[in-house]
Amino acid sequence: LVTLSWWDDIWLNESFAEYMGYQTLTEAILPQALNSVRAGEAPFPDTWVEFGVARKGWGYDADQRPSTHPVAPDPEAVPDTASALLNFDGISYAKGASALRQLVAWLGEKDFLAGINTHFARHKFANATLADFIDNLASATDRDVHAWAEQWLRTTGVDTLTADVHEPTGPTEAGQSWALTVERDGSRPHRITVATFDHALNTQAGPGHLAPRDRFELDVPGDSAPTVRTGRRPALVVLNDGDFTYAKIRLDPASWDTALGHLSAIPDALTRAVIWNAARDMVRDGELDPARYLTAARTHLPYESDLALVQGVLAFAGGQIADRYVTPEACPAALATLTDLCRDLIRRTEDGSHPGLRLTAVRHFIDAATQPDTLQAWLTEGTVHGGPELD
Template identity: 40%
Template sequence: MSLTLAEARARAAVLTGVSYDLDLDLTDPGRGTYGCTALVGVTTAEPATFLELKDGQDLSVTLDGEPVEHAYDGRRITLAGLPVGVPLTLRVDVRVPYVSDGDGMHLMTDAADGETYASAYLSLDVAQRVFPCFDQVDLKGPLTLAVTADPRWTVIANGRVLSSPQERAAGRWRFATTPPVCPSLFVVCAGPWHSVTWEHAGLPFGWHARASLAADLDRDAPELMATTNACFDHYAELFDEPYAFDSYDQLFGPGHNWGAMETPGCVTYRDEYLPRGRTSDVARAGRATTIAHEMAHMWFGNLVTMRWWEDTWLNESFADYMGYRVAADGAGFADTLVGHEGRRKPGAYTADERRSSHPVAPLPEDVPDVDAAFANFDAISYSKGNSLLRQLVTWLGDEDFLAGVNAHLTTHRFGNATLDDLVGALDDASPRDVRAWAEAWLRTTGFDTLRVIRGEDDVPVLERVGSRPHRVSVVALDGPAIVGRAMVDVDDEPVRLSDWAGLAVVPNAGGESFARLALDPLSAAVVAEHLSALEDPLLRTVLWAHAFDRVHTRDLGVVGYVDLVRRHLPAETNAALVGGVVGRTLGPVLALRTPAEHAGTVRATVAGACAVGLLGSPAEGVGLALTQGLAATSSDPALLEGWLTTGATEAGLTLDPALRWSVVARLAELGQLDEAAIEAERVADGTFAGDLGAARALAARPTAEAKAQAWARMTEPDVGNRVFEACADGLWSTEEPSLVRPYVDAYLAEAPGIAGRRGQGFSLVVGRAFPSVALTSTQRSALASTLASGSVPTVLARLWNDTLDDLG
């Protein structure tokens, strides 16, 4: 059982003065465990309390050298007989297991050079998998760390390094004590990292990656440094409170379950953010938004922390909003909102119509424990929350918004805060009724519809179906030309656009609000005819997202949608939008709305559209996006084999490792590459990414033996999270759904047990690996019955229920 709200409230009421002084021994990873000595400072008003620690071995707890009365069940150290009202320093000595699932001290050996890396990835209540602690967000305290490691290793953590060069050469690392932080913000990363360091704003900065990725880090280092500096300086302009920590390292780490984690002093990222060979413009922009997102957390989450998980939005919605904003305004990455509107926001609309939908800011009692909180790290808290904040800034004005935010940060620095605290600060800074806005938007589920109607005079009229205030831009179209643009408030009364009689109109043209669109027939016809010719890429993105939504609601059939792809994808000039359309089509449209017998037609249409687009000699970024789409869908083995042989496409685009493995996987799926050929590619690659590429390709082969082997590997007791993902990607990849139907049954039967054994993070991996093939009616019934039994762990049950809703 995870920590409950009641337990957290009760413990926080009696504990004060929390601090941690940790000493970790990482010198012998081959043992499977590492040594941890924790000095836990605390003052308690009651003689009994508990620390969390997962699966510790050889545990001892002492106070002033004497054993402390305690019981340990593998998850909690229950303490009794403690002195009351005086500062205590409890000493806990224990050995803690390394993990392979990204939740805890993740251990990885790099296939490229045999080097080993130990990285502590935390989130929510994962700190207890690394050291004994009071694992809740409102028990913050300073943290001091020392590490003993292989003398060849570099160790990076929350604080600035204090140990001398001589100490470090002997494998001993000491770090400065942090300001008060909650346990989930602890980080330590140890290994032979390749590093690029510099000083900025009087602080040490650094980027770090595995030694085998040194060339890729050096390639991108100038941009990574410039982006970091620009975002840091822009936040210094926006926020009154200075950055609160003593260093700013960033590290690409193997095995990360999240995209990144905002641990202060050392932000960690999935090392997929450092591509081998080539970093596309789309990847660069996406990475910049993530850098800005994690940096925003230094204020929202780290400086000021939520009190309990009902206010996840105070962390994630703000960071998501600021990430897109600061990457554009501070670091100069234009059109970042195309990524949000085209790739992420459509999923938030879908999520907000499921049974699992929740307010962006739920009530505390609606998040009864940490497992429930984990399930709320979803499209509602991120993408919808981001969208609502964008609407708030549009409605409120930037000056008042920042004034309220700065007052909030200053009032609660190094402490914990709630929704009411922030809304109160914003309300004080603005003449508008922010409290009413928050009740209408943040405390409710669902979304409104902005509808275009027109009367006999042919004047377009905007009306709201719903109850929330909207301030949005509206454009008027004469064919593909934008001939008018205005910002309007849409509330109870319809809005007549008298100057635009006879013209097509699109509300929410800049994506300022979170609302479904319903266009009148004239506007819909103009959009369908001229979509790819519209000059504004953000407007095109909003309209593609409208098409995605119409397919989701079955207002637009797959045939009609695929016709839009056929006509407009080849002419699209924004690479991020190309990738978004291809991804959405091959994802939800194919998996959830396309009958199995028509799946081949959808793939063929995407392949044809990408091929036609490439004939037009597009810009490099668009050409890469179209090539990636063609590589994933082409049924022309000769074309793909030619790319592998020459290492480039006919247009001269070099196959970077990721693109090459995509081609290999598609050829394997088509039955054109056998095990020996895939193994030759793996050996030639020689990296961990190559191992994963080979695992995916082997699983993609259209044979019963290949599918059986993939499933067997996925169900190994200690399979790593990345290997599970790669095998699942290949397993469900097939031109013949009947080949994998037995493994759909096996997945539904065995996944709950896997998730139950491996915990929250791996449950997320398992849930995201849901079969991407059409389920039979029997399988849908089995899914529903299993969920109804109550035997599915919380995190997996949430993902499965969401899938069941989407299938409906």
């Protein structure tokens, strides 16, 4: 309907396709999903979970290499189609879609949709540029979209947001309130949601159930004053709940201990995805021992119900940690941990209730196996007991 004028604006095609594809699935009401919709559930509840664990990592990795580039590079940086071809990458797709998701959170969906519909009406069956797009968005809001675009679309790299949680120290103030300060390493503005959790007595969700306590929005950077909340300090404070911005997240030490010990007990899959991604980034940045990530996976994946999370954690644990990050001496133990974990998942799915989860577990068992016995039995019989059949 509206075609980019030149290849410096490929994000206007690809980032939008990525963002709108996931968002449409999140909101779509298909006939087979009507029963869940009538029950008040999203028809495809894990759509943004899949994006967070399978796509955003692609953008983060590409954005931290020397070959990174802005989401919307200057036209001079894309002088020909050969140069343009290099930009069909995790930045033009995953980072650009993440930037759009943050733009919607920052602008509000109503103004965002008004702005892009103005863009479509003005330029339908013709060409447009980044400047056209930003001007049309600006016509629908009082916010400074031009400044936002300069900070988000013309820069490179990943911001890091770090939570600093503290309580008053006076004897009469203890347990009455707590305060949050978010430190930003980077240059972009972020509108994030903060979620807090407390320990609960119910342990049905796995080891140590956590109960949601509070959610609130926060602009980073804000003023210099910390955000003060009433009540005792939560057991877990999660920045970027809902995964609405593009940034590496660092939880405070007490929250990290709670998160890594109680990941499977967090009710919302997208919150769990944010924490798993934070753990992944910390391993990648040398701030979290790879063995601790493996321990968390071994502890919590047997209780995990979201297929995208299981797939993403196993892929990173196998393809990165066991294959690259641990020492050669520690590799056999890491692989044994993964085969034990996959065996647990295979046992859990024997009743046929989770065929996708079972297939994922079988595939990763094959990747991690260091002994031939189980694989030889599967090959000889042409099937895994209880499925899947080998194709």
